[in-house]
Amino acid sequence: MYGYKYGKGFFKMKKLIQLCMVFLALIIFAPICITIIHSFMGMRELELNIGGIIGSSKKPVAISLLPSYPTLKNYKELLLYSQDFYRMFWNSVRQSVPAVFGQIVVAAPAAFVMAKYEFRGKRVLFWIYLVAMLMPFQVLMVSEYLVLMKLSVINTHWAIILPAVFGTYPVFILTKVFLNIPDEVMEAARIDGAGSFTLLRKIVLPIGKGGIIAVAVLDFLECINSIEAPLVFLKDKSLLPLSLFFPEVSLYNAGAVFAASVVIMIPAVLIFVLGDEHLETGFQAFQVKG
Amino acid sequence: MKKKTKKPIYILLAVFFIAMAVMTEVSRIINKSHIPVVDTQTPRRGKLELEALGRGVVKFGMISNQGILEEMPNQDLYYVEGYFFEKDYVANVQTGSEILLSVGGNELRGILAAKMYNYREDTTDVLILLPEGSTYTAGEEVEFAAEKAKVTYPCTMARELVYEEDGNTYIYLLQERDSITGNITIAVKTQIHIVAANAVAVAVSEEFDSSTKVISKGAELEDGMRVRERE
Numbered sequence: 001m002y003g004y005k006y007g008k009g010f011f012k013m014k015k016l017i018q019l020c021m022v023f024l025a026l027i028i029f030a031p032i033c034i035t036i037i038h039s040f041m042g043m044r045e046l047e048l049n050i051g052g053i054i055g056s057s058k059k060p061v062a063i064s065l066l067p068s069y070p071t072l073k074n075y076k077e078l079l080l081y082s083q084d085f086y087r088m089f090w091n092s093v094r095q096s097v098p099a100v101f102g103q104i105v106v107a108a109p110a111a112f113v114m115a116k117y118e119f120r121g122k123r124v125l126f127w128i129y130l131v132a133m134l135m136p137f138q139v140l141m142v143s144e145y146l147v148l149m150k151l152s153v154i155n156t157h158w159a160i161i162l163p164a165v166f167g168t169y170p171v172f173i174l175t176k177v178f179l180n181i182p183d184e185v186m187e188a189a190r191i192d193g194a195g196s197f198t199l200l201r202k203i204v205l206p207i208g209k210g211g212i213i214a215v216a217v218l219d220f221l222e223c224i225n226s227i228e229a230p231l232v233f234l235k236d237k238s239l240l241p242l243s244l245f246f247p248e249v250s251l252y253n254a255g256a257v258f259a260a261s262v263v264i265m266i267p268a269v270l271i272f273v274l275g276d277e278h279l280e281t282g283f284q285a286f287q288v289k290g
Numbered sequence: 291m292k293k294k295t296k297k298p299i300y301i302l303l304a305v306f307f308i309a310m311a312v313m314t315e316v317s318r319i320i321n322k323s324h325i326p327v328v329d330t331q332t333p334r335r336g337k338l339e340l341e342a343l344g345r346g347v348v349k350f351g352m353i354s355n356q357g358i359l360e361e362m363p364n365q366d367l368y369y370v371e372g373y374f375f376e377k378d379y380v381a382n383v384q385t386g387s388e389i390l391l392s393v394g395g396n397e398l399r400g401i402l403a404a405k406m407y408n409y410r411e412d413t414t415d416v417l418i419l420l421p422e423g424s425t426y427t428a429g430e431e432v433e434f435a436a437e438k439a440k441v442t443y444p445c446t447m448a449r450e451l452v453y454e455e456d457g458n459t460y461i462y463l464l465q466e467r468d469s470i471t472g473n474i475t476i477a478v479k480t481q482i483h484i485v486a487a488n489a490v491a492v493a494v495s496e497e498f499d500s501s502t503k504v505i506s507k508g509a510e511l512e513d514g515m516r517v518r519e520r521e
Binding site: 082083085090270 | 296299300302303306307310313314316317318320321325467474516
């Protein structure tokens with residue numbers, strides 16, 4: 001059947017494209033591999049390989065596929081002696097988990113109203129959401145700082161959690177997700193006597209579960225990688241999250257930095273794997289209507 | 291089917307968080323018990339009382355700010371013209387420093403008025419003002435020997451901080467690494483060059499700023515070893 005529809009040229013082209021894709025995937029995957037490999041290298045080997053970048057050496061950078069003298073010293077240093085690493089890790093958890101939870105609690109009802117109710121100024125409101133979503137952090141930084149200062153939460157975990165909870169981006173995505181829920185289902189529930197809250201709880205949330213999980217996963221990754229907000233809103237070093245764990249990479253600590261990167265990667269990858277199917281459905285829903 | 295494939299991921303995630311919680315405690319205990327606690331001292335500008343290192347003669351004349359103009363009898367000014375054979379000794383001694391002298395068996399405190407390196411003799415010629423009010427033999431050359439000198443050096447530290455190894459001298463500096471582990475402190479072996487020393491203190495040619503912390507002896511130290519400063 002394929003032979004009838006597509007010629008040999010098509011398959012050759014397809015293979016070529018596949019090869020290109022594999023090559024691109026390798027390029028994207030290379031930093032992760034380099035991080036993992038270098039986390040098992042000693043200081044001398046790191047100096048030989050990347051001394052040209054982070055040390056005083058002027059040697060050209062060399063990338064090894066395997067460490068010549070594998071060592072767990074970096075992991076030992078990080079996991080046994082670096083108390084700050086754990087402090088910052090738990091700070092990240094304290095900031096990311098409430099932020100993601102709060103985002104869903106706030107964004108889901110807002111998106112439900114945006115998607116399924118008609119009211120005056122809805123388009124304008126949605127447009128405002130859209131504009132606010134497109135604003136980079138630097139634009140809102142000062143105003144956010146002033147608001148947080150008025151609330152007396154600067155230099156506390158709340159300074160990171162609150163702006164994230166009231167972010168516009170989850171509302172935008174969930175609106176697109178909830179728009180996919182057929183109006184007939186909603187109507188049927190309404191006829192059965194369901195109020196707005198029941199509709200949200202019994203119909204919208206279960207059907208839009210995939211989108212909500214997708215938003216949660218993306219938000220979690222964004223929160224845990226956030227750099228600008230902690231830098232601006234937190235002054236106390238004891239409150240900084242893990243994303244600011246690498247203020248100064250030198251040859252002396254490069255191995256431990258690589259090891260820390262690998263450890264930090266673990267929860268992010270696991271959470272991504274947990275939510276990958278939902279991410280797909282979330283993006284699909286976003287595509288259909290968006 | 292899907293639930294089966296996801297279960298190990300949930301378990302892994304739970305294990306990761308539990309491991310992190312356990313390791314947080316382990317790390318806290320290890321940091322508390324296995325890292326030596328050290329005391330530190332800060333090098334500072336100070337005076338060192340040193341042994342004799344030179345000789346000269348008592349002279350009588352007039353000295354201006356620029357040095358000796360000419361010998362002028364009947365002027366009420368006595369000084370010692372001499373030299374320090376340990377030129378390194380006076381390298382860091384500033385003019386105006388107080389120097390202890392022994393003149394005719396009497397201990398005196400003079401003021402270093404001028405010094406100049408003598409290339410021919412490889413010594414440092416000095417001119418020391420003698421204090422007024424004492425009796426000297428005017429015009430008569432009297433040999434003197436500086437027995438002790440209290441000299442100000444820009445950087446001094448207790449002798450107990452200094453380690454000697456293969457003819458070289460070292461100290462261990464407490465340095466904070468503001469990187470991977472935020473606030474860890476380590477001992478950094480640093481070579482120093484002693485320019486003057488007595489039984490309790492040394493003066494070094496290196497210039498350390500006021501924030502430098504030198505680790506006191508006590509714990510067995512190695513270069514790069516993690517230490518904790520006693521609070």
